[in-house]
Amino acid sequence: MALTLSVNGTNHTVDVEPETPLLWVLRDTIGLTGTKYGCGIARCGACTVHIDGQPVKSCNTKVSAAVGTRVTTIEGLSANSTHPVQVAWTEMGVPQCGYCQSGQIMAAAALLSKRARPTDAEIDEAMVDNLCRCGTYLRIRSAIHRAAELGAR
Amino acid sequence: MTHLNVTRRQFNVTTAALAGGGMMLGFHMPAHGAATNKSPWLLPTDKEGTEINAWIAIDPDGGVTMRVPHTEQGQGALTSVPMMLAEELHIDWKSVRAVFASANRHVRNNNEYVTMSTAGSNVVRSRHPHIMAAGASARERLKEAAAKAWNVARADVVAKDGVLTAGNRRGTFAEFATAAAAIRLEAEPKIKTPDQWWLLGTSVQRLDIPHKVNGSAQYSIDTRLPNMVYANVVCCPVPWGELKSFNFEAIKGRPGVIGAYEMKMGNGRGGADMQSGVAVVADSFYRAKTALDLLPIEWDFGPNAAVSNATLAADVQRFMTMPGEAVGDNAGGDVFAMIANPGNAKVVKAEYHRPYETHFRMEPINATVSVTADRVDVWTPSQDQSAALQRAANQSGMDPKNVYTHTTFIGGAFGGGGGGNTAVTRQATELSKTLGRPVKLMWTREEDVRHDKQRSPHTTQFTALLGADGYPTTFFSRSIGTETRVTSGVADMPYKIPNRRHERSLQPSHIPTASHRAPGTNQNGFILEGFVDEMAIAGGINPLDWRLKMTEGANDWQAVLKVMKEKSGFRIDLPRGEGMGVAIMEDHASICGACATVTVSRRGQLTVEKVMVVINSQHIINPLNCAEQLEGAACWELGTAWFAGLDLRDGRFTNTNIDTYQLMRINQMPPVEVHFALTKGGTWGGMGEPAGPPTPGAVANAIFFATGKRIRSTPFRNHDLSWA
Numbered sequence: 015m016a017l018t019l020s021v022n023g024t025n026h027t028v029d030v031e032p033e034t035p036l037l038w039v040l041r042d043t044i045g046l047t048g049t050k051y052g053c054g055i056a057r058c059g060a061c062t063v064h065i066d067g068q069p070v071k072s073c074n075t076k077v078s079a080a081v082g083t084r085v086t087t088i089e090g091l092s093a094n095s096t097h098p099v100q101v102a103w104t105e106m107g108v109p110q111c112g113y114c115q116s117g118q119i120m121a122a123a124a125l126l127s128k129r130a131r132p133t134d135a136e137i138d139e140a141m142v143d144n145l146c147r148c149g150t151y152l153r154i155r156s157a158i159h160r161a162a163e164l165g166a167r
Numbered sequence: 168m169t170h171l172n173v174t175r176r177q178f179n180v181t182t183a184a185l186a187g188g189g190m191m192l193g194f195h196m197p198a199h200g201a202a203t204n205k206s207p208w209l210l211p212t213d214k215e216g217t218e219i220n221a222w223i224a225i226d227p228d229g230g231v232t233m234r235v236p237h238t239e240q241g242q243g244a245l246t247s248v249p250m251m252l253a254e255e256l257h258i259d260w261k262s263v264r265a266v267f268a269s270a271n272r273h274v275r276n277n278n279e280y281v282t283m284s285t286a287g288s289n290v291v292r293s294r295h296p297h298i299m300a301a302g303a304s305a306r307e308r309l310k311e312a313a314a315k316a317w318n319v320a321r322a323d324v325v326a327k328d329g330v331l332t333a334g335n336r337r338g339t340f341a342e343f344a345t346a347a348a349a350i351r352l353e354a355e356p357k358i359k360t361p362d363q364w365w366l367l368g369t370s371v372q373r374l375d376i377p378h379k380v381n382g383s384a385q386y387s388i389d390t391r392l393p394n395m396v397y398a399n400v401v402c403c404p405v406p407w408g409e410l411k412s413f414n415f416e417a418i419k420g421r422p423g424v425i426g427a428y429e430m431k432m433g434n435g436r437g438g439a440d441m442q443s444g445v446a447v448v449a450d451s452f453y454r455a456k457t458a459l460d461l462l463p464i465e466w467d468f469g470p471n472a473a474v475s476n477a478t479l480a481a482d483v484q485r486f487m488t489m490p491g492e493a494v495g496d497n498a499g500g501d502v503f504a505m506i507a508n509p510g511n512a513k514v515v516k517a518e519y520h521r522p523y524e525t526h527f528r529m530e531p532i533n534a535t536v537s538v539t540a541d542r543v544d545v546w547t548p549s550q551d552q553s554a555a556l557q558r559a560a561n562q563s564g565m566d567p568k569n570v571y572t573h574t575t576f577i578g579g580a581f582g583g584g585g586g587g588n589t590a591v592t593r594q595a596t597e598l599s600k601t602l603g604r605p606v607k608l609m610w611t612r613e614e615d616v617r618h619d620k621q622r623s624p625h626t627t628q629f630t631a632l633l634g635a636d637g638y639p640t641t642f643f644s645r646s647i648g649t650e651t652r653v654t655s656g657v658a659d660m661p662y663k664i665p666n667r668r669h670e671r672s673l674q675p676s677h678i679p680t681a682s683h684r685a686p687g688t689n690q691n692g693f694i695l696e697g698f699v700d701e702m703a704i705a706g707g708i709n710p711l712d713w714r715l716k717m718t719e720g721a722n723d724w725q726a727v728l729k730v731m732k733e734k735s736g737f738r739i740d741l742p743r744g745e746g747m748g749v750a751i752m753e754d755h756a757s758i759c760g761a762c763a764t765v766t767v768s769r770r771g772q773l774t775v776e777k778v779m780v781v782i783n784s785q786h787i788i789n790p791l792n793c794a795e796q797l798e799g800a801a802c803w804e805l806g807t808a809w810f811a812g813l814d815l816r817d818g819r820f821t822n823t824n825i826d827t828y829q830l831m832r833i834n835q836m837p838p839v840e841v842h843f844a845l846t847k848g849g850t851w852g853g854m855g856e857p858a859g860p861p862t863p864g865a866v867a868n869a870i871f872f873a874t875g876k877r878i879r880s881t882p883f884r885n886h887d888l889s890w891a
Contacts, residue, residue, distance in 0.1 A: 030451075031422065038453040042397070047389035048382015050578070052529055053612045057825045060529060088382035100380045107372050107791065110799060111241030112379030113386060113529040113578030138834035145825060147529050147579045148241045149802025151836035153795070 017081050021046065022090025032078035036070075037061045039077045040087060048088040048116045052145065059144030062117035062124075063087050069124035071143070088116035091123060099123045102161035110148035118144050122158050131162050203245055203265040205378040206385035208574040209234060209272075217344035219305040221268070221279045222252055222298070225344040229329055231258050234268035236280035237290050238550055239375055240580035241799070242855045243792040244290045246373045250788060251295055254366045255302025255359060258329040258340065265374050267574035270552040274567050283553040286585045286682060288755040288853020291788055295851065299358040305347070307356045312346035313338055361786055361847065370791035375576065387575045390535040390546040390607060396425055398598050398608040399455040402444030402590075402618050403466045405818035407432075407677050409443040411465040418447070418462050423454035427462060428601060430594055440558075441590045442618060446598060452609055471677040472818035476522060479815070482674050483520075483626045486647045491670030494651075495658020499666030505632060505641045512632040512640065515705045519629075519694040520880040523813040523820075524622040526683060527830060530578020531615040532588045536595035537605035538563050543570040544605075547592050548577040550584035555592050562596040581803070582682030583619060590618070616823040620681030621813065623650040625690040627657060629698045631664075637706025638716065641666040644695075649676045655687025656752050656860065657695045661724050662717040677818070685856035688754040689804045692860030693867060696750035697879060700868045710868065711737045711749050723783050723846050727751060727760045730781045730844040735762040739872055743890060744768065748868025752860035757784040757852025761801065761861035763837075765869040771889035775805065775837040775866055783844045784852030790843070793854050798839040800858035806831025808863030808881040829884070 019026050021044060028043045040046045040063070049072060052060030056071035063072045064086040065079075091097045095104065099122045102108075109115045118141070125132055125140040132140070137158050146154070215232045216224035224232040233252050239245035249263045273280045281297050310324040313331040316338075317324075324333045329340045361368070378384035403409060415427040425448040433441030445464060449455035506514075534547035536559060543565045549555035552572040560567040577584055595608035610618070625648045632641040642664040646653045651671065658669035683689070703713035711732055718724040728751065731737070737747050744767055751760040762779040780797045787793045810829035814822045822828045867878045874890045 030453075034453050038451060041389075042451045042453070045391060046382070047385075047391070050386075050529070051388065051531065051609075051612075053825045055612075055824055055826060058529070091381070095377065095381045103380045104376055107376050107795070109241075109376055109379035110243075110795060111529065111577060111579040112375065112384050115379050116382045119380060141833045145529070145830060145832065147527060147581070147803070147830070149799035149806075149831070149836070150795070151802065151831075151833040152798055152839060154833065 017077060019077065019080055019085060020083065021085045022087060028077070030077060032076060034077045035073050036063070036075045036077045036080050036085070037072040040072060046087050046089050050113055050116055052114065057143065058114070059117040059121060060114050062120040062144065064120060064124060067124070067127060069121050088120060091119065097123060098161040098164035099126065099158070101164055102157040106153050106157045106160060108150050108153045108157050110150055114144060114146045118146065118154055122154070122161065125158070126161060126165055130166065132158065202263070203374040203378070205383040206575065207266040209266050209269045217348055219308060219344060219347055220301055221272070221276070222301040223256065223305045225341050227341050229262055229339060229341050230264050231256070231262050231329070231340070232264045232266060234266055236268040236273060236283045237285040238267070238552065238574060238577050238580070238584070240285065240550065240577035240584065242290070242796060243373050243789065244285060245375050246371060246792065247291050247789060248298055249374070250366055250371060251291070251298045252302035254364060255299050256306050257326050260366060260371065262329055263374070270556045270572040270574065271568070271570065273553050274556055284551040285580070286550050286582065288855045288857070292756060292784070292851040292853045296358060300355065303356045303358050304352065307352055308347040308350040309340055309343050311350050311352065312343040316343070316346065367788040369789070371789050373792060384576045386530055386578050387535065387546045387548045388530055388533045388578070388609065390575070392535065392537060392605040395535070395605040395607055396448050396450060396602065397452040397455045398446045398448045398595065398606050399452065399459045400430060400444050400446040400594055400608060400610060401459055401464070401614060402430065402442035403468065404617060405468040405472050406442055406618070406679060407471055408466050408468040408818070410445055411467050413445050413465070414463040418458040421454065421458045421461070423450035424458045425449055425602070428598060430597070433590070433593060441593050446594065446608070448598060448602065448606065452607070456611060468818060474677060474815065474818045476815045479624065479674065479676060483647045486672040486674055487628055487645060489672065491645050491672035493668060494654050494671045495669040497668045498663070502641050502643045502666050502668045505666060506630050506643060509632050512634065513705055515631045515633065515702050517629055517698055517701055517879055518626065519697055520626045521624060521690040521693065522881070523624050523678060523815060524683065524807055524811055525616050525619045525813055525828065526581050526583030527616065527825070527828065528579035528581060528583050531610055531612050532591050532619070533607070533609040534591035534595040535605060535607040536592065536599045538565070538596060538599040541569060543596065545570065545572045545592060546575055547572070547588065548575065548580070548584050549588060549592070550577070550580050558589060558592045559596045562593045563600055581684040582686060585682050613823040616828060617820050620679045622683035622686070622690070623648045623653060623680045625653050625694060627694050631702050633702065633706045637708050638713070639664045639702050643668050645670045645672070647672050647674050649674055649678070650680055650687070652687030656691040656754070660695060661721050661753070662699070678815070684800065684803055685754045685859045688752050688860040689807070692750055692752040692804070693808055693863040693881065696752065696861065696864030697867050697877070700748070700871065701877065709739060714749065714751060723758050723848070724751065726844040726846050727758050727781045727783045730842050731760045731762050731779065734781070734842055735779050737762055741872065744873055746869040746871065746873030748865045748870070748872060750861040750864030750868060752864070754857040754860050755853030756850055757782055757854065757857040759857040759861055761858070761865035763862070763865035763869045765866060765873055767870060767873040767888050767890065769890060771887055773870065773883065773888055775835070777840065778805070778837050778862055778865065779840045779842065780858045780862070781842045781844050782857060783846055784854055784857070785845055785848045786851050787843060787845065787854070793843070794841045796854045797841050797858040800856055801839050801862040802831050802836055804859030805862045805866060808866070809835070809883045812882045
């Protein structure tokens with residue numbers, strides 16, 4: 015079934031079953047592989063993207079639910095890694111293996127769009143679904159505070 | 168094979184301007200400019216600059232390509248190997264361009280890079296002699312080339328910042344690269360000693376970071392090739408069980424489905440490479456997965472379907488009544504006779520247990536393989552790309568010289584990318600051979616957990632006799648596990664109790680196992696160091712003082728314990744509900760201590776307030792990256808010990824995803840304070856693993872002081888920690 019999706023400001027017509035998770039349409043059909051598969055049950059956050067600015071787990075979001083919305087992936091968060099979260103992540107060298115970081119960055123960006131100066135507790139609440147096996151959590155927390163500073167400038 | 172170049176990006180020098188912000192511990196960070204790219208794998212056909220040796224090529228613009236034979240899985244090898252080369256070569260760090268070396272070249276040229284294995288915290292600690300030697304050799308050949316051209320002695324030529332000088336003569340490395348490439352030295356130079364370093368020992372930010380903040384870093388699972396199809400595999404849920412039948416007719420008409428294929432069991436138990444299973448191939452992964460979910464399959468589970476954690480525990484108790492093999496560092500008299508007649512000695516006895524654990528790497532196990540008539544191409548997150556190459560060669564029947572691995576970034580390895588993901592390379596090779604087109608084969612997360620090669624369970628019983636001064640005089644340990652590593656860190660403990668004996672028995676199990684970050688010691692940091700606290704407390708001795716006393720004369724251990732005592736403020740007289748605990752363990756030649764501070768609510772809610780980690784690895788080359796690795800390893804094993812634990816029932820694992828196999832989250836992660844206590848000896852220690860082992864031991868020991876409850880098994884979350 016042909017569906018039209020707006021991803022990072024570009025329209026894509028895809029021929030997939032409407033119940034297909036958005037994750038696989040992004041990765042396999044459209045070719046945006048920055049969004050990652052981790053658990054498939056919306057509990058690890060590696061697949062986090064924005065739909066109309068809200069963070070969603072794309073692994074359990076049907077592609078049909080994304081029709082008529084604005085989907086933003088890590089590739090569309092900014093041109094040239096200039097979003098304050100990406101700048102802070104780079105400055106503080108957050109990623110280790112990096113596999114979860116697209117999801118971490120998308121979750122952090124969504125948090126900062128709602129709370130310009132989040133507390134540690136607010137960060138923990140917003141980021142609790144994003145698993146990192148390398149254990150970069152401390153630097154993620156620091157980098158979100160740093161991004162808040164950068165965003166305020 | 169031009170189609171493979173579609174996703175083989177040409178090498179681009181990135182010039183991302185990276186600000187060096189203030190980091191934890193206040194490390195100075197040098198300016199940036201050194202770079203890698205988002206898919207930095209090399210093939211033998213790639214040309215970049217003038218090759219001085221297999222490791223180093225110099226471009227006309229002064230950029231220096233450094234070929235890294237080890238994988239980047241978050242531990243920093245793509246930065247640390249160039250740092251070691253640049254230290255010797257003496258170039259401006261900004262001119263470094265890091266790429267992954269070609270495994271094909273390594274295999275063709277008789278292991279030209281010595282080894283491509285990336286495991287055992289080895290890249291810096293064990294490989295630095297030959298890596299630095301390659302840099303030193305290149306530097307001396309550049310100097311020799313200049314010396315010849317200028318008619319001066321090589322000793323009079325200075326190589327610094329990519330420039331050669333002698334008196335008023337001056338030339339760049341690039342100018343002499345071609346001449347240097349032809350030079351053979353009479354004697355290879357010695358590598359530098361740590362007191363001569365200018366780059367090593369400084370904090371350098373990792374080169375892969377820019378590609379990991381915008382989704383561009385290429386992982387194996389991101390591989391996309393023209394004409395590629397997708398495979399999803401399910402193997403018999405009970406390892407070593409076999410496929411009886413499946414009914415393809417039931418899914419034949421589903422959209423995009425190409426076929427279903429039996430995956431035959433691999434090369435027997437020794438290899439443990441491929442379990443018996445079935446693959447569904449379709450034009451997308453989701454179509455393959457949904458069709459496989461609906462495929463009627465019959466299994467012969469075999470006799471192992473009767474095995475569970477409970478039956479394994481019963482086996483352990485049976486082995487505990489039988490003599491084991493004496494292993495490790497034993498000394499003194501007949502400990503059995505002493506324990507049988509303890510006299511007035513205080514007896515301390517306990518049994519500790521840790522269950523099976525899985526790697527749960529963020530990138531689920533996968534491989535993409537293209538088999539054609541004249542070559543095989545492989546993308547897989549293996550920690551040894553040359554081993555993956557040999558595996559694909561073996562499975563396809565292709566001469567290894569015509570097999571090419573493409574070294575992508577790896578979404579976490581932790582030992583699982585060593586032995587743990589060997590099956591997928593064979594499975595994908597087999598399917599590509601059958602179908603005549605590239606196959607991307609992925610396991611679902613559930614399959615990844617079910618058929619990962621797991622971490623061995625450990626059970627150890629301890630008995631100690633205490634002397635009149637409260638210190639132990641006699642010590643006996645009997646450890647039961649499925650691997651010999653069950654005694655790592657125990658049978659070679661630093662505590663020289665006068666009469667000591669360690670025994671080991673291996674229990675049979677059908678579950679395949681492999682290395683898992685700090686293998687053996689990650690389990691035993693909790694096991695041994697919990698019992699150490701039990702001995703100290705029974706003897707009325709402060710546990711930190713106990714360890715200082717019992718390691719007297721072992722300077723490498725004393726260095727760590729003294730820093731811990733000085734920095735931690737360790738005390739055992741905190742009010743109920745609060746506690747501090749210590750533990751220490753050697754892993755991969757580093758001695759690492761941890762001091763944990765916890766609070767436990769009356770209802771039993773545990774909060775780890777802080778973990779201090781003190782490490783003696785003798786030397787460090789990049790303090791920033793070391794701190795990251797220490798934080799990460801502490802998180803890893805604390806998370807495992809606090810939350811995880813595989814549940815084996817009916818021969819299969821039942822908690823196969825993150826909802827039931829729980830791990831550390833950001834809201835549970837304690838602050839980690841890092842200290843280095845370096846004694847600068849001759850043997851270098853590892854950094855990516857050693858902070859794991861002591862951390863859960865320190866936390867469990869802190870829980871005891873907070874609650875009076877001694878935890879002797881993991882996960883902690885299964886224990887009632889409430890107190891009145």
